[in-house]
Amino acid sequence: MLRRTVLLLVLVLAAGCRPRPEAVEVSVFFTRTDGNAIVLAETARTVAGGDVSALVRSALAVLLEGPTEAEQAQGLVSQIPEGTQLRGVRIIGGVVRADFSREVESGGGSASMLGRMWQIVYTATQFPQAPRVQILIEGQQREAMGGEGVIIAEPLARPRTPPRF
DSSP: OHHHHHHHHHHHHHHHOOOOOOEEEEEEEEEEEETTEEEEEEEEEEEEOOSHHHHHHHHHHHHHHOOOHHHHHTTOBOOSOTTOOEEEEEEETTEEEEEEOGGGGSSOOHHHHHHHHHHHHHHHTOSTTOOEEEEEETTEEOSEETTTTEEOSSOEEOOSSOOBO
16 A cells, blocks of 8 residues: 555646756847947847747736846847736737737837837747747737837738838
8 A cells, every 4th residue: 555655746746747848049139229220139048948829928028127237238128118028929810910918119219119019020030930929919919009009910920121110
């Protein structure tokens, strides 16, 4: 009886032991000024490994944390308002559906709105399995984001030429 109990305990403990996902490097896109324009600036971050959906979720979560002090010292900033939360990420038919809290569309002018949209697009579409992203706000698909009316009605992809705004 004791032998069975010990064996059962070993099996239960072994079943709960899962290997930790390996660390993976992802790209996160902030912005910086370049003359009279704002441009995207790519930086690398290390996140826990996983499937593509988990990697996109991690990359977007790191994006929302903003640039590190060292990155800020290099002139990198985020156009995404502080307090913006990632509510969820799903990939359906090669399209990332990234759901953000309403703070994502608050404040800023048209350059800031374009900056945050492109930060999300570039960060979310870095994996070939999901080359487009649909930005959702509070779980809803919207025609436009913010008072400036940045169009987000359809899934967005990276343009051939990196944007300057």
